[in-house]
Amino acid sequence: MKRFEVDVVVIGTGMGGAAAGAVLAAAGHRVLFLEKNREIGGACSFYDKQGVHVDVGAHFFSRGNRGPIGEVQRRLGTRHFVPFLRCNPLLRIQGPAFDITGDTRLRSLPRFYASLFRQFGFHPRSIPLLLNRIVAPLVSSQRAVQSMDSRPLEEDTSGMLQNPQFMLFNSTMMGLYFVIPFSQVSAGEAAWCTQKALRSRDAGYPRGGAVAVPRAFIEGARALGARLERNRLVQRICVENGKAVGVETADGRYFSSRAVVSTTSLRDTIRLAGKANFPPRYNRHVRGLKSSLGAVQAKILLDRPVIKEGILVGIRDTRPSPGSPLSQEDIHRLWEDTLAGKVPEILSFYCPVPTNFDPRLAPDGYQLLTLTAAAPTCDHKAIDGPEAWIDAMLDALFTLRPEIQPHVVWIDRLGNRFLERWMGKRGGPVISTGQHIGQVGGLRHPNTTPVAGLYVAGDCAGARGIGTELACRSGIDCAETLARALHNRLL
Ligand SMILES: Cc1cc2nc3c(=O)[nH]c(=O)nc-3n(C[C@H](O)[C@H](O)[C@H](O)COP(=O)(O)OP(=O)(O)OC[C@H]3O[C@@H](n4cnc5c(N)ncnc54)[C@H](O)[C@@H]3O)c2cc1C
Incomplete structure (x- = not known):
């Protein structure tokens, strides 16, 4: 042998x-x-x-x-x-018409959702439907979750509730989970991941x-x-x-x-x-088989702690008339543009602040931001190059949080090719399948x-x-x- x-x-x-x-x-x-x-x-x-x-x-x-x-x-x-370290407040999500702060404690969830529903302007009469659509999958059995695998989450929630701001919120959050267009997110996979995260109550860095x-x-x-x-x-x-x-x-x-x-x-x-x-x-x-999108990133060192949240999520709206009512088409266009490699008018970013969890990652008094946005993988021909994506992402951060910019010590700009080289996966997708x-x-x-x-x-x-x-x-x-x-x- x-x-x-x-x-x-x-x-x-x-x-x-x-x-x-x-x-x-x-x-x-x-x-x-x-x-x-x-x-x-x-x-x-x-x-x-x-x-x-x-x-x-x-x-x-x-x-x-x-x-x-x-x-x-x-x-x-x-x-x-x-x-696993935590920090409070854990998460702040700033959108064109909402600004929500949350943490990982189960007991703070009702307050989080109440604030969410209020800011999205849901009528109190729609609350039972909302609860049914959003909360029920989170307490469903594994078999029920599996049966939702082939259903688009978009149909399950936003289509039904006809609230584009809520759809934008969902689309952004699911973008963080899976880095794929909202229309392609499976209701089963989304429910499974959310259930597990909520039940574990151990999220952290x-x-x-x-x-x-x-x-x-x-x-x-x-x-x-x-x-x-x-x-x-x-x-x-x-x-x-x-x-x-x-x-x-x-x-x-x-x-x-x-x-x-x-x-x-x-x-x-x-x-x-x-x-x-x-x-x-x-x-x-x-x-x-499809991969997820790739990502562009900017690592930003600040000369003092400026941000108190553990993670920032931001959405910048640069439509010709920002603030005008959002439509479901705007959200579909956002993903179509992203897939085509064109910086979308509505751009989301995700920015964990590692030093808020573990201050020893940087010299005393400094703060590190790890800013990232979904962008095409680098094996696709894109309309806008990685530099344009990084500029737009930084602009979104500095517009939503202007207090950051005066404290910047350095910024490392990392395009999607950086991930391809580092991970050795062609195109540099965030999730390869x-x-x-x-x-x-x-x-x-x-x-x-x-x-x-x-x-x-x-x-x-x-x-x-x-x-x-x-x-x-x-x-x-x-x-x-x-x-x-x-x-x-x-x-
Ligand atoms: C920008 C970004 C942000 C993310 N944010 C989060 C987040 O907040 N939370 C979360 O849970 N997940 C996040 N993810 C996703 C998560 O990091 C990945 O899904 C996961 O870590 C992938 O692990 P993996 O082992 O499959 O692949 P990788 O981590 O890519 O590991 C593959 C390894 O194989 C090595 N390799 C490849 N080819 C060869 C070869 N030929 N010979 C020898 N070695 C080779 C590579 O060098 C690499 O070390 C993020 C990913 C990215 C890129």
């Missing part, structure tokens, strides 16, 4: 790879993590600038240790879980930055014998007789393994393993592939959830499926 160097090579150390490798190591398998970057963590990684720890993405974790992140640490036998989570997984796995090699770009997944048997790296090394877990996008996995090793139908299927209707729940790509021994994990396959937690859950599920195959000597 062929001798393999390790049981499993895991390509990538983002949330998906780190979780998959940790669960496999905890189950006693020999794991080798290969990461192309100098730093681990993928989208949750960081860079250091003048003593400031800057997240590569812009992160907030919706379930803290009460979701899949806690599960991985439990399986590793971790004694001290990554602490990890002490030490987003990378603290994949780092804890990988450290835990290494304590159990796993190996980590950084600066190792996998150039080829080796397939022999229809089975993955190892990988080759750009520096000419070969690592043999009983199985390979790839956590790049599905298309990049096919490229690495060779198209000819997959059935043409499968290749066509993967080509037809988007959570569009038809790509969630039972219809989501599984963790297995047609090539024996080749598994996929992270945001490209399996699971439900928001961003990091989707990728983490996918990593756990992938590891379980693979561990069963290893146990049964199928590989």
Whole structure:
């Protein structure tokens, strides 16, 4: 029988790879993590600038240790879980006709919704309908949630309630969850994610930055014998007789393994393993899958704390007559423009303030903002280039919060190509297999592939959830499926 160097090579150390490798190591398998970057963590990684720890993405974790992140640490036998930090007020959402502040406490939810309904100008008579449409899915059974997977959320809420401001709010919030146009958001996936986040009551930001989570997984796995090699770009997944048997790296090394877990996008996995090793139908299927949008970002250091909220969400309206009544068409146009690569007249941004959760991420007295906006992936021809998107996003922030601009020390402007290079996923999507209707729940790509021994994990396959937690859950599920195959000597 062929001798393999390790049981499993895991390509990538983002949330998906780190979780998959940790669960496999905890189950006693020999794991080798290969990461192309100098730093681990993928989208949750960081860079250091003048003593400031800057997240590569812009992160907030919706379930803290009460979701899949806690599960991985439990399986590793971790004694001290990554602490999730909170701040109050947690979130402020400023739109053209609303300005709402909220936190994660369940008991503050009625006040949050009351303020929301008042500001959207709902008539008290419509409250029962609102409650039915909004709150009922949040308390529905898992089966009921599943049955909503193929229903557009837009039809379930906004269409019915005929309130464009409310639709804009929903469209923005779902944009934060899934980074896809509102018309393509599944009511089931949205209800599932919101239910879990509300029930966990553990949303927060990890002490030490987003990378603290994949780092804890990988450290835990290494304590159990796993190996980590950084600066190792996998150039080829080796397939022999229809089975993955190892990988080759750009520096000419070969690592043999009983199985390979790839956590790049599905298309990049096919490229690495060779198209000819997959059935043409499968290749066509993967080509037809949609990714989420990409993102442009600006990392902004301020010379003093200016913002008190943990996360800012803003919506800037630059229609020719801003303030004129909003219509559903305006919101559809917003997404059509975004998909076409044209900076929309109504532009939303998302801006976590990491130093409000963990002040040690920057020198004393400074504040870091991680501003981001959904933008086209860089493999699409866009009407406006990344610089125009970044300018519009900064303009939106400085217009809504003018007190910020006088305190700017520096701004790092990061276009969508930055994410593509860092994560190694073509186009740099935020979620590589988007959570569009038809790509969630039972219809989501599984963790297995047609090539024996080749598994996929992270945001490209399996699971439900928001961003990091989707990728983490996918990593756990992938590891379980693979561990069963290893146990049964199928590989
Ligand atoms: C700007 C931005 C903001 C976000 N905000 C949030 C948020 O607030 N909350 C949230 O929950 N989620 C958020 N997300 C989403 C979340 O970060 C991702 O969904 C999740 O972290 C993806 O994890 P992953 O393991 O699937 O992939 P990645 O994190 O992309 O990891 C893939 C890893 O594989 C490595 N790799 C790729 N190809 C190769 C190769 N050939 N050889 C070796 N290594 C390779 C990469 O270097 C990388 O480390 C955000 C993402 C972005 C980009």
